[in-house]
Amino acid sequence: MSNFKKVTVNTEPDSSKADPVTETFWQEISRSLLKDKAAILGGIVILAFLLMAVFAPYVAPHDPYKVSLDLQFTKPNAQYPVGTDMYGRDVLSRIIYGARISLLIGFVPTIISMLIGIILGVISGYYGRRTDFLIMTLADLVLAFPSLLLAMVVMYTLGASLLNIFIALSIVGWAGTARVVRAETLSLKNKEFVEAAKATGVKDYIIMLRHILPNCIPQLLVLLTLNIPISILSEASLSFLGVGAQPPASSWGLMVSNGKEYMFNAPWVAISPGIAILSVVLAFNFLGDGLRDALDPYLKQ
Amino acid sequence: MRGMNCGMSYDNILEIKNLKTYFYTDKGILPAVDDVSINVGKGKIIGIVGESGCGKSITSLSVLQLISPPGKITAGEIIFNGKNLLHCTPKEIRAIRGNEISIIFQEPMTSLNPVYTVGKQVAETLLLHNKIMSKREAKEKVIEMFSLVGIPEPEKRYNVYPHQLSGGLRQRIMIAMALVCRSRLLIADEPTTALDVTIEAQILNLMKSLQKEIDTSVILITHNLGVVAEMCDYVYVMYAGKIMEQADVYSLFDKSLHPYTEGLLKSIPRVNKQETESDRLYCINGMVPNLLYLPKGCRFSPRCEYAMDICSEQEPELMDMGGGHFVRCFKYRG
Amino acid sequence: MFGALNIEDRGGDDMDNVIMKAQNIKKYFAVDKGMFGKKQGIIHAVDDISFDIYEKETLALVGESGCGKSTLGRTLIRLLEASGGNVYFEGKDIYTLEQNEMRNLRKKLQIIFQDPYASLNPRLKVSDIIAEPLVTHNTAIGKNKEQRVKELMELVGLRRDYASRYPHMFSGGQRQRIGIARALALNPRLVICDEPVSALDVSIQSQIINLLQDLQEQKGLTYLFISHDLNVVRYLSNRICVMFLGKMMEMGPTAAVYSNPLHPYTKFLIAAAPIPNPHERSKQKLILEGEIPSPINPPPGCRFNTRCPYVKEVCKTEEPEMKSIGGRLVACHFPGL
Numbered sequence: 001m002s003n004f005k006k007v008t009v010n011t012e013p014d015s016s017k018a019d020p021v022t023e024t025f026w027q028e029i030s031r032s033l034l035k036d037k038a039a040i041l042g043g044i045v046i047l048a049f050l051l052m053a054v055f056a057p058y059v060a061p062h063d064p065y066k067v068s069l070d071l072q073f074t075k076p077n078a079q080y081p082v083g084t085d086m087y088g089r090d091v092l093s094r095i096i097y098g099a100r101i102s103l104l105i106g107f108v109p110t111i112i113s114m115l116i117g118i119i120l121g122v123i124s125g126y127y128g129r130r131t132d133f134l135i136m137t138l139a140d141l142v143l144a145f146p147s148l149l150l151a152m153v154v155m156y157t158l159g160a161s162l163l164n165i166f167i168a169l170s171i172v173g174w175a176g177t178a179r180v181v182r183a184e185t186l187s188l189k190n191k192e193f194v195e196a197a198k199a200t201g202v203k204d205y206i207i208m209l210r211h212i213l214p215n216c217i218p219q220l221l222v223l224l225t226l227n228i229p230i231s232i233l234s235e236a237s238l239s240f241l242g243v244g245a246q247p248p249a250s251s252w253g254l255m256v257s258n259g260k261e262y263m264f265n266a267p268w269v270a271i272s273p274g275i276a277i278l279s280v281v282l283a284f285n286f287l288g289d290g291l292r293d294a295l296d297p298y299l300k301q
Numbered sequence: 302m303r304g305m306n307c308g309m310s311y312d313n314i315l316e317i318k319n320l321k322t323y324f325y326t327d328k329g330i331l332p333a334v335d336d337v338s339i340n341v342g343k344g345k346i347i348g349i350v351g352e353s354g355c356g357k358s359i360t361s362l363s364v365l366q367l368i369s370p371p372g373k374i375t376a377g378e379i380i381f382n383g384k385n386l387l388h389c390t391p392k393e394i395r396a397i398r399g400n401e402i403s404i405i406f407q408e409p410m411t412s413l414n415p416v417y418t419v420g421k422q423v424a425e426t427l428l429l430h431n432k433i434m435s436k437r438e439a440k441e442k443v444i445e446m447f448s449l450v451g452i453p454e455p456e457k458r459y460n461v462y463p464h465q466l467s468g469g470l471r472q473r474i475m476i477a478m479a480l481v482c483r484s485r486l487l488i489a490d491e492p493t494t495a496l497d498v499t500i501e502a503q504i505l506n507l508m509k510s511l512q513k514e515i516d517t518s519v520i521l522i523t524h525n526l527g528v529v530a531e532m533c534d535y536v537y538v539m540y541a542g543k544i545m546e547q548a549d550v551y552s553l554f555d556k557s558l559h560p561y562t563e564g565l566l567k568s569i570p571r572v573n574k575q576e577t578e579s580d581r582l583y584c585i586n587g588m589v590p591n592l593l594y595l596p597k598g599c600r601f602s603p604r605c606e607y608a609m610d611i612c613s614e615q616e617p618e619l620m621d622m623g624g625g626h627f628v629r630c631f632k633y634r635g
Numbered sequence: 636m637f638g639a640l641n642i643e644d645r646g647g648d649d650m651d652n653v654i655m656k657a658q659n660i661k662k663y664f665a666v667d668k669g670m671f672g673k674k675q676g677i678i679h680a681v682d683d684i685s686f687d688i689y690e691k692e693t694l695a696l697v698g699e700s701g702c703g704k705s706t707l708g709r710t711l712i713r714l715l716e717a718s719g720g721n722v723y724f725e726g727k728d729i730y731t732l733e734q735n736e737m738r739n740l741r742k743k744l745q746i747i748f749q750d751p752y753a754s755l756n757p758r759l760k761v762s763d764i765i766a767e768p769l770v771t772h773n774t775a776i777g778k779n780k781e782q783r784v785k786e787l788m789e790l791v792g793l794r795r796d797y798a799s800r801y802p803h804m805f806s807g808g809q810r811q812r813i814g815i816a817r818a819l820a821l822n823p824r825l826v827i828c829d830e831p832v833s834a835l836d837v838s839i840q841s842q843i844i845n846l847l848q849d850l851q852e853q854k855g856l857t858y859l860f861i862s863h864d865l866n867v868v869r870y871l872s873n874r875i876c877v878m879f880l881g882k883m884m885e886m887g888p889t890a891a892v893y894s895n896p897l898h899p900y901t902k903f904l905i906a907a908a909p910i911p912n913p914h915e916r917s918k919q920k921l922i923l924e925g926e927i928p929s930p931i932n933p934p935p936g937c938r939f940n941t942r943c944p945y946v947k948e949v950c951k952t953e954e955p956e957m958k959s960i961g962g963r964l965v966a967c968h969f970p971g972l
Contacts, residue, residue: 498904551914554912569866589836
């Protein structure tokens with residue numbers, strides 16, 4: 001049907017070997033990440049804690065809620081590898097069950113706050129002018145408050161419960177993401193492929209979903225790995241201050257808070273949940289660093 | 302025989318012999334510059350022409366040892382004024398850079414520090430290599446140089462910042478900086494590619510007149526054959542890290558031998574085309590190869606319309622065709 | 636002697652149909668400081684430009700940085716909203732159309748971009764990129780869509796089995812082909828080509844130039860070809876419009892303008908392009924001195940007066956009107972000097 005002179009198709013080089021040029025984005029990232037030993041270690045630790053949290057009933061040696069006053073402050077031994085606390089409860093089992101709460105608090109508010117931040121950030125960056133001004137002023141206000149203080153205010157107002165912790169951390173956390181997404185949007189919206197979409201007649205919200213947001217993924221991945229540990233630490237701080245998770249729920253922060261009085265006679269009660277927090281936060285940081293190195297060319301765009 | 306001189310009887314200021322600069326990446330080894338030999342005669346303008354990925358820029362960076370890992374100069378000699386630059390200490394090389402050998406790049410905005418005035422930057426170069434000169438003397442010399450390169454109101458422009466100048470003026474500043482120490486050799490890497498065409502004409506004109514006046518030798522790197530024809534005395538054509546043809550400029554354009562050179566010349570649209578020529582441009586089939594997956598034999602063979610069996614089996618050597626004209630192609634086997 | 640101005644010179648048979656009429660197009664940008672800052676100045680990017688585009692021709696917009704050619708190209712298809720003027724296409728003033736009507740019209744007005752590395756979304760597969768226009772306008776779905784995408788890829792010289800690859804797996808020239816396939820997906824009538832070969836290697840430029848010519852012939856396309864490369868423009872265009880600092884300096888059939896430029900700027904522009912023939916170098920070259928002025932607060936009188944070697948008093952005070960000389964348009968007080 002086409003009777004015009006066909007333009008010669010490009011001659012392909014000999015591709016008998018696997019050509020790395022055919023790697024997709026995710027393949028390339030995985031390959032880079034797998035070279036980073038610290039990142040792999042971080043990943044394994046996170047996975048271990050996740051599995052531990054999910055399979056807690058099968059992994060925990062004892063019932064975390066079982067009170068045995070005659071077993072108070074047992075030193076770490078074969079039966080109670082990390083000893084017992086002030087109520088004779090097995091600290092290890094409490095840490096294992098506590099992972100559920102702490103990790104949940106790591107993930108859920110982070111994801112919610114990032115979603116809020118993404119939506120507000122992209123709208124702010126895309127439409128600019130007054131919309132941008134309003135949203136960014138709001139973000140500045142949120143960022144100006146010490147986040148922990150803001151979270152505490154929310155907790156006092158709403159009352160201490162797990163759901164309220166989620167709300168508090170989400171309200172506090174969206175502004176950073178919004179700023180990052182807005183910055184990416186500003187630089188992306190003038191790129192020619194976005195102009196091309198406009199010239200095709202693609203609607204604004206589709207441009208944002210299909211063209212702008214997917215190109216923010218590198219930044220968002222890095223933010224995710226940074227925000228999760230921040231959430232975990234925030235919850236630990238809130239619990240430490242008494243406005244976080246409430247008993248009988250055993251978040252790690254609460255365990256540290258309750259155990260601080262006994263630091264001299266039974267240090268393991270406070271220190272071991274502290275080590276758990278440390279491990280998870282460090283693991284996310286290593287993973288985040290590895291991700292940032294792997295994503296470097298994309299972040300520099 | 303691999304005679305490497307330009308076929309004319311003058312001395313050379315720079316001789317690059319069998320240079321190899323390879324990049325050791327985690328995806329494999331990239332032979333960016335693969336056994337390249339270039340001679341720069343005193344007071345001559347030598348052109349290195351080629352498309353992206355051919356290695357022309359890397360060659361010039363190698364001369365000044367500006368190659369950073371994963372790149373590495375793995376073989377060859379670079380003889381400047383009788384000394385092998387590759388055996389010089391870092392201190393010796395620093396004394397040569399900006400002083401005896403200068404380089405100007407495509408984007409003057411990124412070569413100039415935005416927080417210092419242009420005058421100060423050029424003066425700094427002068428003072429670095431002339432420790433006994435006073436600052437006042439340096440400033441005078443700089444203003445003199447500005448005037449020489451055609452910068453209007455040079456005393457005023459001394460105190461101006463790079464972003465306050467247009468692209469053309471910035472490039473003149475770069476040329477001033479390069480020549481203020483009266484360099485013996487100037488390497489110009491795509492100096493006019495980022496400039497508008499009327500400004501390009503000015504800068505090329507300036508380079509020609511300055512070169513005569515200061516008697517600097519020039520290595521001019523470009524992908525633009527028009528610039529080569531305007532400016533150069535002798536030309537090297539590079540492709541995928543190797544020199545494919547080299548000749549004095551008239552021979553190269555009148556009697557190009559290598560199919561790649563021929564193809565390039567036929568495929569450029571020209572301003573003063575004759576009405577009788579057909580309206581369709583000649584195309585070189587295919588694309589520049591990925592340096593990680595070079596074809597067996599001649600690197601150009603997959604795209605060559607004269608390719609023979611031997612071309613995909615062996616790599617041809619550079620052959621002397623007489624009159625300083627060398628070509629790397631089996632078409633001219635004895 | 637002015638060049639021959641017959642219809643044959645302009646190429647094509649339907650040359651008398653005006654496909655687009657641009658009248659007094661203006662586009663100004665304010666340079667200001669933030670929300671509450673005062674305006675620092677106004678960039679007169681496009682300042683009162685009028686011309687007609689004929690069906691199936693290639694009209695070239697030529698000029699250097701700051702002349703406004705890219706801005707003009709974008710305002711013609713409302714990728715940027717103009718500050719003034721009208722653009723008539725298919726009998727309607729497209730500046731007055733509603734969002735939805737304009738969206739519908741975009742099927743017929745397309746654009747190809749300069750930078751092959753920025754004009755494709757790196758996160759989308761090639762098939763999705765090319766299919767986007769089809770999906771947006773519901774022109775083809777499912778198997779039909781796939782079929783159409785493969786047809787388009789073949790049309791521009793890309794292998795069909797590359798449809799599921801991502802842009803970074805292609806070379807610059809191939810990416811431009813993808814951009815062209817996308818632009819042609821809905822069978823447009825007019826395509827704005829914004830420096831489509833400037834960012835490509837020399838040996839690839841000719842491939843793409845030939846492709847554009849072939850496609851024009853086959854699909855009956857009209858091109859507005861924006862470029863700063865006079866050699867390419869000479870090859871591709873029927874008529875040429877030379878711009879400087881937002882204003883039109885000269886316009887006419889390409890052959891005539893090249894052989895006998897009437898405006899001093901055109902003369903210098905053509906003379907400036909380095910000629911790939913060393914024998915021509917001994918000829919005295921016309922060099923245009925001076926810097927390209929800033930489009931912020933342009934000079935009074937003729938915009939070109941600060942650089943023009945033939946400048947007279949009147950040039951500094953009065954803006955020249957567009958004169959019609961032998962079927963060509965020139966904006967100069969002393970054309971043909």
